[in-house]
Amino acid sequence: MVPGTMKKTTRKYVWSLAANALLLLVVIAVWQYRLHTPGRDPDAQYLPEATYLADLQDQASLNDLRGQWVLLNLWASWCPGCIVEMPSLETLSKEYKSKGLHVIAISLDEADTPDKVQASITKFKFGDIARNWDDKGKVYAKFNPPGLPMTYLADPSGKIIQTFAGERDWSDPQVRALIDQSLDVSSGTTVNKSPTSP
Numbered sequence: 001m002v003p004g005t006m007k008k009t010t011r012k013y014v015w016s017l018a019a020n021a022l023l024l025l026v027v028i029a030v031w032q033y034r035l036h037t038p039g040r041d042p043d044a045q046y047l048p049e050a051t052y053l054a055d056l057q058d059q060a061s062l063n064d065l066r067g068q069w070v071l072l073n074l075w076a077s078w079c080p081g082c083i084v085e086m087p088s089l090e091t092l093s094k095e096y097k098s099k100g101l102h103v104i105a106i107s108l109d110e111a112d113t114p115d116k117v118q119a120s121i122t123k124f125k126f127g128d129i130a131r132n133w134d135d136k137g138k139v140y141a142k143f144n145p146p147g148l149p150m151t152y153l154a155d156p157s158g159k160i161i162q163t164f165a166g167e168r169d170w171s172d173p174q175v176r177a178l179i180d181q182s183l184d185v186s187s188g189t190t191v192n193k194s195p196t197s198p
Contacts, residue, residue: 046157046159047065047066047072047160048142048143049062049063050139050141050142051136052106052132052133052134052139053114053132053133053134054131055132056132062139062158065102065154065158066156067156068100068101068102068156069102069182070102070103070152070154070158071089071096071102071151071154072106072151073089073150074105074106074139074140074143074149074150074151077109077117077120077124078109082148082149082167085167085168085170086130088169088170088171089105089129090127092176093129096179096183101179101183103129104129105126105129106132106134107121107130108145114135150163150166151163151164151168152164153179153182155182161182162178
């Protein structure tokens with residue numbers, strides 16, 4: 001090989017590496033921008049537009065929940081963890097209602113009628129927070145949870161600021177501290193801000 005040709009080949013190789021490195025940096029920069037820019041993908045970060053059967057009788061939308069702090073729980077009657085955590089979730093709902101937190105649990109059961117969902121609610125002695133059903137599968141389609149139970153804490157704008165995957169004891173002081181921090185109830189006031197999730 002002629003020495004001049006080797007220099008030319010080496011230069012092409014170096015330019016090719018530099019161009020690929022620059023392209024990689026641009027891709028990383030765009031990815032980071034999308035990851036950290038609020039509102040870029042509202043369905044991924046906010047309560048999505050999805051309808052469900054509220055109180056097992058009226059069509060409602062998750063968008064109707066905006067304007068208040070919301071703890072949204074997705075459950076099913078075939079899910080042991082869902083059954084175990086529901087009583088403590090109901091207690092949390094009662095104790096935090098005056099603090100500005102609206103707790104709602106939506107059943108993802110594949111039932112034919114609301115009566116079948118009600119039968120499960122009655123069987124497990126669940127309260128009113130569980131009387132909601134994803135009758136058309138729209139809530140499931142929007143969230144596509146990897147497992148159940150799955151719970152989301154959303155601020156008044158609908159922004160999801162905390163996700164709780166799996167069963168929780170909602171009376172646990174650490175879990176309540178996360179919620180208290182978000183609601184800012186330690187000072188006795190509920191504020192409309194989105195705290196950083198720990």
